[in-house]
Amino acid sequence: MKKNIFILILILKATIISSQTPSKSEFVVVNGKKIHYERYGKGDPLLFLHGYSLSSKSWESYVSDFDKEYEVYLIDLTGHGKSTPFTEQLSIRNVANDLLALIQHLGLKKIKAVGFSFGGDILYQLALLNPDLIESMITIGAMGTWDVNDFPQYQKGYTYENKDNFPWLKTSHETDDHIKALMHQFKNYTVYLSNEELQKISPEVLVMMGDDDEGMDFDEVARVKKHLPKSDIWILPNVSHGAHENENKEEFVIKAKKFLAKDKNTKK
Structure with a gap:
Protein backbone atom coordinates (compact mmCIF):
# COMPACT_ATOMS: atom_id res chain seq x y z
CA MET A 1 0.00 0.00 0.00
CA LYS A 2 2.82 2.42 0.90
CA LYS A 3 4.47 1.70 -2.45
CA ASN A 4 1.24 2.48 -4.29
CA ILE A 5 0.84 5.77 -2.41
CA PHE A 6 4.45 6.69 -3.22
CA ILE A 7 3.93 5.94 -6.91
CA LEU A 8 0.74 8.00 -6.92
CA ILE A 9 2.59 10.92 -5.34
CA LEU A 10 5.15 10.74 -8.17
CA ILE A 11 2.36 10.66 -10.73
CA LEU A 12 0.45 13.62 -9.35
CA LYS A 13 3.16 15.75 -7.75
CA ALA A 14 3.56 19.45 -8.46
CA THR A 15 6.51 21.80 -8.54
CA ILE A 16 5.09 25.05 -7.21
CA ILE A 17 7.38 28.08 -7.52
CA SER A 18 6.09 31.58 -8.09
CA SER A 19 8.38 34.35 -9.37
CA GLN A 20 6.59 36.12 -12.24
CA THR A 21 3.93 38.79 -12.20
CA PRO A 22 1.19 38.24 -14.79
CA SER A 23 0.21 41.03 -17.18
CA LYS A 24 -3.38 39.89 -16.68
CA SER A 25 -5.15 37.66 -14.16
CA GLU A 26 -8.91 37.23 -14.30
CA PHE A 27 -11.97 35.01 -14.18
CA VAL A 28 -14.09 34.32 -17.24
CA VAL A 29 -17.54 32.76 -17.03
CA VAL A 30 -17.99 30.03 -19.66
CA ASN A 31 -20.69 27.37 -19.79
CA GLY A 32 -21.92 28.55 -16.40
CA LYS A 33 -18.49 28.08 -14.72
CA LYS A 34 -15.80 30.52 -13.62
CA ILE A 35 -12.46 29.74 -15.23
CA HIS A 36 -9.33 31.50 -14.00
CA TYR A 37 -6.26 32.23 -16.10
CA GLU A 38 -3.09 34.32 -16.01
CA ARG A 39 -1.24 35.83 -18.97
CA TYR A 40 2.48 36.59 -19.27
CA GLY A 41 4.83 37.91 -21.94
CA LYS A 42 4.24 38.80 -25.59
CA GLY A 43 4.13 36.84 -28.83
CA ASP A 44 2.11 33.96 -30.22
CA PRO A 45 -0.26 32.38 -27.68
CA LEU A 46 1.17 29.40 -25.78
CA LEU A 47 -1.07 27.58 -23.30
CA PHE A 48 0.18 25.43 -20.42
CA LEU A 49 -2.28 22.90 -18.97
CA HIS A 50 -1.73 21.16 -15.64
CA GLY A 51 -2.31 17.60 -14.47
CA TYR A 52 -5.28 16.27 -12.53
CA SER A 53 -5.47 17.64 -8.96
CA LEU A 54 -2.77 20.23 -9.75
CA SER A 55 -3.34 23.82 -10.87
CA SER A 56 -1.73 26.46 -13.05
CA LYS A 57 0.76 27.02 -10.22
CA SER A 58 2.58 23.88 -11.31
CA TRP A 59 3.73 25.71 -14.47
CA GLU A 60 4.79 29.01 -12.87
CA SER A 61 8.49 28.14 -12.73
CA TYR A 62 8.45 27.61 -16.53
CA VAL A 63 7.06 31.04 -17.44
CA SER A 64 10.43 32.80 -17.58
CA ASP A 65 11.68 30.19 -20.06
CA PHE A 66 8.95 31.02 -22.59
CA ASP A 67 7.56 34.53 -21.98
CA LYS A 68 10.21 36.32 -24.06
CA GLU A 69 8.99 34.52 -27.20
CA TYR A 70 5.35 33.73 -26.43
CA GLU A 71 2.25 35.16 -24.82
CA VAL A 72 2.01 32.53 -22.11
CA TYR A 73 -1.34 31.48 -20.62
CA LEU A 74 -1.52 29.51 -17.39
CA ILE A 75 -5.04 28.15 -16.96
CA ASP A 76 -6.83 26.58 -14.01
CA LEU A 77 -8.86 23.93 -15.81
CA THR A 78 -12.44 23.27 -14.73
CA GLY A 79 -12.60 21.94 -11.18
CA HIS A 80 -9.06 23.06 -10.33
CA GLY A 81 -7.18 25.93 -8.71
CA LYS A 82 -9.22 29.11 -8.61
CA SER A 83 -11.75 27.89 -11.15
CA THR A 84 -15.18 26.57 -10.19
CA PRO A 85 -15.06 23.19 -8.39
CA PHE A 86 -16.56 20.15 -10.08
CA THR A 87 -20.33 20.03 -9.62
CA GLU A 88 -21.06 17.31 -12.18
CA GLN A 89 -19.52 14.02 -13.25
CA LEU A 90 -16.02 14.38 -14.64
CA SER A 91 -15.89 14.38 -18.43
CA ILE A 92 -12.62 15.07 -20.24
CA ARG A 93 -14.64 16.20 -23.25
CA ASN A 94 -16.63 18.69 -21.17
CA VAL A 95 -13.48 20.17 -19.64
CA ALA A 96 -12.09 20.58 -23.17
CA ASN A 97 -15.34 22.31 -24.17
CA ASP A 98 -14.91 24.75 -21.29
CA LEU A 99 -11.34 25.42 -22.37
CA LEU A 100 -12.46 26.02 -25.96
CA ALA A 101 -15.07 28.51 -24.74
CA LEU A 102 -12.38 30.35 -22.78
CA ILE A 103 -10.07 30.46 -25.81
CA GLN A 104 -12.89 31.83 -27.95
CA HIS A 105 -13.71 34.45 -25.30
CA LEU A 106 -10.05 35.54 -25.34
CA GLY A 107 -10.19 35.85 -29.13
CA LEU A 108 -7.31 33.46 -29.76
CA LYS A 109 -7.48 32.15 -33.33
CA LYS A 110 -4.36 29.98 -33.28
CA ILE A 111 -2.49 28.54 -30.31
CA LYS A 112 0.39 26.31 -29.35
CA ALA A 113 0.04 24.27 -26.19
CA VAL A 114 1.74 22.07 -23.62
CA GLY A 115 -0.28 19.67 -21.48
CA PHE A 116 0.82 17.43 -18.64
CA SER A 117 -1.17 14.24 -17.98
CA PHE A 118 -4.82 15.38 -17.59
CA GLY A 119 -3.86 18.56 -19.44
CA GLY A 120 -2.52 16.47 -22.31
CA ASP A 121 -5.72 14.44 -22.51
CA ILE A 122 -7.63 17.73 -22.68
CA LEU A 123 -5.48 18.87 -25.62
CA TYR A 124 -6.33 15.81 -27.70
CA GLN A 125 -10.02 16.50 -27.15
CA LEU A 126 -9.52 20.18 -27.97
CA ALA A 127 -7.82 19.23 -31.24
CA LEU A 128 -10.93 17.23 -32.17
CA LEU A 129 -13.37 19.95 -31.12
CA ASN A 130 -11.62 22.60 -33.24
CA PRO A 131 -9.24 21.04 -35.79
CA ASP A 132 -7.90 24.42 -36.97
CA LEU A 133 -7.09 25.87 -33.55
CA ILE A 134 -3.87 24.18 -32.45
CA GLU A 135 -0.73 24.67 -34.53
CA SER A 136 1.46 22.34 -32.47
CA MET A 137 1.27 20.75 -29.05
CA ILE A 138 3.34 18.81 -26.55
CA THR A 139 1.76 16.21 -24.31
CA ILE A 140 3.63 14.81 -21.30
CA GLY A 141 2.52 11.51 -19.80
CA ALA A 142 -0.64 11.54 -21.92
CA MET A 143 -1.79 9.97 -25.16
CA GLY A 144 -5.48 10.85 -25.07
CA THR A 145 -6.60 7.46 -23.77
CA TRP A 146 -6.60 6.50 -20.09
CA ASP A 147 -8.96 4.65 -17.76
CA VAL A 148 -8.67 4.84 -13.98
CA ASN A 149 -10.37 1.44 -13.77
CA ASP A 150 -7.16 -0.09 -15.10
CA PHE A 151 -5.40 1.16 -11.94
CA PRO A 152 -7.42 0.10 -8.88
CA GLN A 153 -4.45 0.85 -6.64
CA TYR A 154 -4.72 4.52 -7.55
CA GLN A 155 -8.40 4.65 -6.71
CA LYS A 156 -7.75 2.95 -3.38
CA GLY A 157 -4.97 5.35 -2.41
CA TYR A 158 -6.28 8.59 -3.84
CA THR A 159 -9.12 9.42 -1.46
CA TYR A 160 -10.16 12.38 0.64
CA GLU A 161 -9.23 10.43 3.76
CA ASN A 162 -5.66 10.25 2.45
CA LYS A 163 -5.48 13.89 1.37
CA ASP A 164 -2.59 14.66 3.73
CA ASN A 165 -0.42 12.33 1.63
CA PHE A 166 -0.75 14.82 -1.22
CA PRO A 167 0.50 18.13 0.24
CA TRP A 168 0.13 20.14 -2.99
CA LEU A 169 -3.65 19.89 -2.76
CA LYS A 170 -3.90 22.64 -0.13
CA THR A 171 -1.55 24.99 -1.97
CA SER A 172 -3.06 24.38 -5.41
CA HIS A 173 -6.77 24.82 -4.70
CA GLU A 174 -8.94 27.57 -3.27
CA THR A 175 -11.22 25.55 -1.01
CA ASP A 176 -11.71 22.19 0.60
CA ASP A 177 -14.70 21.75 -1.72
CA HIS A 178 -12.26 21.69 -4.65
CA ILE A 179 -10.25 18.93 -3.01
CA LYS A 180 -13.28 16.83 -2.07
CA ALA A 181 -14.74 17.11 -5.57
CA LEU A 182 -11.44 16.27 -7.28
CA MET A 183 -10.90 13.17 -5.20
CA HIS A 184 -14.50 12.10 -5.58
CA GLN A 185 -14.47 12.54 -9.36
CA PHE A 186 -11.18 10.71 -9.88
CA LYS A 187 -13.14 7.45 -10.15
CA ASN A 188 -14.77 8.86 -13.32
CA TYR A 189 -11.49 9.63 -15.11
CA THR A 190 -11.82 7.73 -18.36
CA VAL A 191 -11.14 8.88 -21.90
CA TYR A 192 -10.58 7.03 -25.17
CA LEU A 193 -9.43 8.02 -28.65
CA SER A 194 -10.29 5.64 -31.46
CA ASN A 195 -7.93 5.10 -34.39
CA GLU A 196 -10.25 7.23 -36.51
CA GLU A 197 -10.17 10.07 -33.98
CA LEU A 198 -6.38 9.94 -33.77
CA GLN A 199 -6.21 10.23 -37.55
CA LYS A 200 -8.32 13.40 -37.42
CA ILE A 201 -5.91 15.24 -35.11
CA SER A 202 -4.12 17.70 -37.38
CA GLY A 210 9.25 8.50 -19.08
CA ASP A 211 9.92 4.80 -19.55
CA ASP A 212 9.12 4.23 -15.85
CA ASP A 213 5.68 5.84 -16.14
CA GLU A 214 3.47 2.92 -15.15
CA GLY A 215 0.39 4.85 -16.23
CA MET A 216 1.55 4.68 -19.87
CA ASP A 217 1.11 1.49 -21.88
CA PHE A 218 3.69 0.87 -24.60
CA ASP A 219 1.16 -0.94 -26.77
CA GLU A 220 -0.87 2.26 -26.63
CA VAL A 221 2.23 4.28 -27.51
CA ALA A 222 2.66 2.14 -30.64
CA ARG A 223 -1.03 2.59 -31.57
CA VAL A 224 -0.80 6.36 -31.17
CA LYS A 225 2.39 6.54 -33.22
CA LYS A 226 0.77 4.48 -35.98
CA HIS A 227 -2.44 6.52 -36.27
CA LEU A 228 -1.53 10.05 -35.14
CA PRO A 229 -0.56 11.72 -38.45
CA LYS A 230 2.16 14.13 -37.34
CA SER A 231 3.67 12.76 -34.17
CA ASP A 232 7.08 12.34 -32.57
CA ILE A 233 7.61 10.15 -29.50
CA TRP A 234 10.20 11.22 -26.93
CA ILE A 235 10.85 8.60 -24.25
CA LEU A 236 13.21 9.47 -21.40
CA PRO A 237 15.03 6.59 -19.66
CA ASN A 238 14.61 5.97 -15.94
CA VAL A 239 11.95 8.67 -15.63
CA SER A 240 8.45 8.48 -14.15
CA HIS A 241 5.30 10.52 -14.86
CA GLY A 242 6.55 14.10 -14.55
CA ALA A 243 9.10 13.71 -17.33
CA HIS A 244 9.47 17.49 -17.75
CA GLU A 245 10.33 18.22 -14.12
CA ASN A 246 13.35 18.50 -11.84
CA GLU A 247 16.61 17.35 -13.45
CA ASN A 248 14.86 17.00 -16.82
CA LYS A 249 13.51 20.54 -16.89
CA GLU A 250 16.41 22.12 -18.78
CA GLU A 251 16.35 19.46 -21.51
CA PHE A 252 12.56 19.74 -21.74
CA VAL A 253 12.69 23.52 -22.19
CA ILE A 254 15.34 23.29 -24.92
CA LYS A 255 13.52 20.60 -26.88
CA ALA A 256 10.07 22.15 -26.34
CA LYS A 257 11.18 25.54 -27.65
CA LYS A 258 12.80 23.95 -30.70
CA PHE A 259 9.67 21.89 -31.42
CA LEU A 260 7.23 24.77 -30.95
CA ALA A 261 9.32 27.03 -33.20
CA LYS A 262 9.26 24.58 -36.13
CA ASP A 263 6.40 26.23 -37.98
CA LYS A 264 7.95 29.69 -37.48
CA ASN A 265 11.13 28.53 -39.16
CA THR A 266 9.14 26.91 -41.97
CA LYS A 267 7.25 30.16 -42.62
CA LYS A 268 10.51 32.07 -42.88
Missing part, protein backbone atom coordinates in the same frame (compact mmCIF):
# COMPACT_ATOMS: atom_id res chain seq x y z
CA PRO A 203 -1.53 19.53 -35.22
CA GLU A 204 2.02 18.32 -35.01
CA VAL A 205 2.33 16.52 -31.67
CA LEU A 206 5.35 15.75 -29.51
CA VAL A 207 4.47 12.94 -27.09
CA MET A 208 6.87 13.02 -24.14
CA MET A 209 7.01 10.32 -21.50
